[in-house]
Amino acid sequence: MAERRVAVTGAGVISPIGNTLEDFHRSLCDARPGIRRLPSEIAQGSGVQVGAMVDWQPTTVLKETEAANLDRATQFALGAVAQALGASGLEPRASPERIGVYWGTGLGGANTLETAYKQVYGAGEWRTRPLTVVMAMSNAAGANVAVRHGLRGPFANFATACSSSAMALGEAMRTIQAGRADAIVAGGSEALLTPATLLAWQALRTLAAADPGDAAASCKPFDKRRGGLVLGEGAAAFVLEDESRARSRGAPILALLTGYGNSCDAVHMSRPDGDGQARAMREALAESHLAPGDIGYINAHGTATAVGDVVEAEAIQAVFGDAAADVPVSSTKSLHAHLLGAAGALEFAAALLPLMRGWLPPTAYLEQPDPQCRLRHVRLRAERVTPPRAVMSNSFAFGGSNVVLVAERAAPL
Structure with a gap:
């Protein structure tokens, strides 16, 4: 079946x-x-x-x-x-x-x-x-x-x-x-x-x-x-x-939710661990049957903490390898802030923007990128793109809970 x-x-x-x-x-x-x-x-x-x-x-x-x-x-x-x-x-x-x-x-x-x-x-x-x-x-x-x-x-x-x-x-x-x-x-x-x-x-x-x-x-x-x-x-x-x-029933299809990664750091209550984050990203990609190069945008957890942003950037680099230099990344928390328990859902809505409308949402106010966060940033303003095949949304929590979602563009009815 x-x-x-x-x-x-x-x-x-x-x-x-x-x-x-x-x-x-x-x-x-x-x-x-x-x-x-x-x-x-x-x-x-x-x-x-x-x-x-x-x-x-x-x-x-x-x-x-x-x-x-x-x-x-x-x-x-x-x-x-x-x-x-x-x-x-x-x-x-x-x-x-x-x-x-x-x-x-x-x-x-x-x-x-x-x-x-x-x-x-x-x-x-x-x-x-x-x-x-x-x-x-x-x-x-x-x-x-x-x-x-x-x-x-x-x-x-x-x-x-x-x-x-x-x-x-x-x-x-x-x-x-x-x-x-x-x-x-x-x-x-x-x-x-x-x-x-x-x-x-x-x-x-x-x-x-x-x-x-x-x-x-x-x-x-x-x-x-x-x-x-x-x-x-x-x-x-x-x-x-x-x-x-x-x-x-002829329903509108905004996207397909095809990947879900869930891992626990089991390291510290508040300090993030890159290995746990990477495992969640890999699981979401595997469930979607996608390669890193198939992802056209990552909505990062990106909370603007000194440690957290670096750990997430390193985890993305570890998972995406050479593709990390090309996949656009942003944290929309720069605009709507951190909604904690509602953050994952709101940022999944943000990640749908490229699929639905062909725009990459920006990391606002990113004027001086941290060299320790070597990513292909969407800086300051949104970028117009051809709707990608798939997007990823990262949510990493205190207690070491890591959740990653992957959505794909839906074929026309």
Whole structure:
């Protein structure tokens, strides 16, 4: 029996640089940044200066009474999923038991938890909202997606830090290939720009200070001047579907998800390991039956940390060999910042830009490339290209979790 191939038939985005896939892609092409100085009520005493917030009005997709009982991360998820399902034309009611939800998040309902802690420990009021648990739990976003759309197939929630939503996509692909589902709504959401969460990240000493000349330029992956990562928020969702089923109903096919690599460094909780990253890239290529030279773009994890960027560049060189000098690489975190648990999904959406529209998204503000990061950078502005055969998206996380996705251009209907 031939292996089932997995098509991407719909996508939705809620991000600091656009709240639809089209707007997100347009911002990448224009190198339009979403990083700003954080409002004082968000930063408070954390010492964090910059972040990337979503311009969000929940009433565009939810009733006020609904939004009041949903964490911000769940609101983002529902907004992105509504777009993805609408774009795909998938009708869940036809076979709800064959359509699942696989979701990723780092901290789940961070805003809900912070509100509860402030009430209890700050105000000394030993009572919280009755819905605090179900708003804050890690699987709240995915569960609300399933409930809202009546999706009764396989369900999974992944919380592996920065690789969470990429893992959700990869595992969803495997589930469809195995015949356990015909379609899965997969992606991730994150909303953790709260004072206490920012303070915790500041204590790690991995966050960038505001660029003195331009706060928007604070995240500089692969640049000699880089000073650390910048935190963001948002969501991205995709409808993944058995290709033959998608074609039979005339669905739009944005790309094919053909490769998924998953490895663990098992070395250190926060220091990345190039061997683990390379193993994940090789596994994704092998599953896609592709050679390094078949990849026409890599969306790098590229967080702009001193160590992380060098390790990833060396891992890419190790896997791609001579082809590393030619394959275009960029980190779009320079524009939308690091969405942690939602990063993999959002950056998979960025990696689809060359396949769908023939543009390579840039690493903005990469004016002084670090010689230790010897890659074929897409610097400063987007580049027009013939849509490549395939693209790769890297997601590497604290705890040593490495996930790599490979997508290919779909043949016309």
